[in-house]
Amino acid sequence: MKTIKKILFLSIAMLLFATCSEDQIDGVIVGSINGRVVSSGTNIALENVKISTNPSSSTVFTDAEGNFVLDNIEVQTYSVQAELSGYVTSFESVTVIEDAAATVAFELITSNANNQPPTAPNLVFPEDLSTEVALDVEFTWEASDPILMMSYRMY
Numbered sequence: 001m002k003t004i005k006k007i008l009f010l011s012i013a014m015l016l017f018a019t020c021s022e023d024q025i026d027g028v029i030v031g032s033i034n035g036r037v038v039s040s041g042t043n044i045a046l047e048n049v050k051i052s053t054n055p056s057s058s059t060v061f062t063d064a065e066g067n068f069v070l071d072n073i074e075v076q077t078y079s080v081q082a083e084l085s086g087y088v089t090s091f092e093s094v095t096v097i098e099d100a101a102a103t104v105a106f107e108l109i110t111s112n113a114n115n116q117p118p119t120a121p122n123l124v125f126p127e128d129l130s131t132e133v134a135l136d137v138e139f140t141w142e143a144s145d146p147i148l149m150m151s152y153r154m155y
Helices: 002-019
Strands: 030-039 050-054 067-074 077-083 090-095 101-108 122-125 140-145 150-154
Touching: 030 050, 030 077, 050 067, 077 101, 090 101
Parallel strands: 030 101
Antiparallel strands: 030 067, 050 077, 077 090, 122 140, 140 150
16 A cells, blocks of 8 residues: 555656746847938938937937937837937837847927927007007907918917
């Protein structure tokens, strides 16, 4: 009986050890992002542009030719941001794949290129140098907004 118990115990123990397996934990899979930043319209390379990602990986600055490299970042999709004083901050989406370089290009526009002021208001009523105007006067001006491409009156 003792021998049967020993054999049964050893058989169960061997069966348990044979069926157990290690779950392999893979290391972090990495890739890289390469890119270039230029000025929109002129394609002049922009130096010292701050390049960062979300989710956060690392921050780098462009070289004299406007190039940058983000090395050894985890494989996933990132929102890459290019930021330089005097230019509108730009975002691009890029997916990093294993052992490969994803490429992204930025064309930054100057910060005042999108913001044009409205035209100077023009007095409509009462006309300039008017006389004999009622005491209760409502002044009216006209102006236009080149961005919205519309005219409007102000009272």
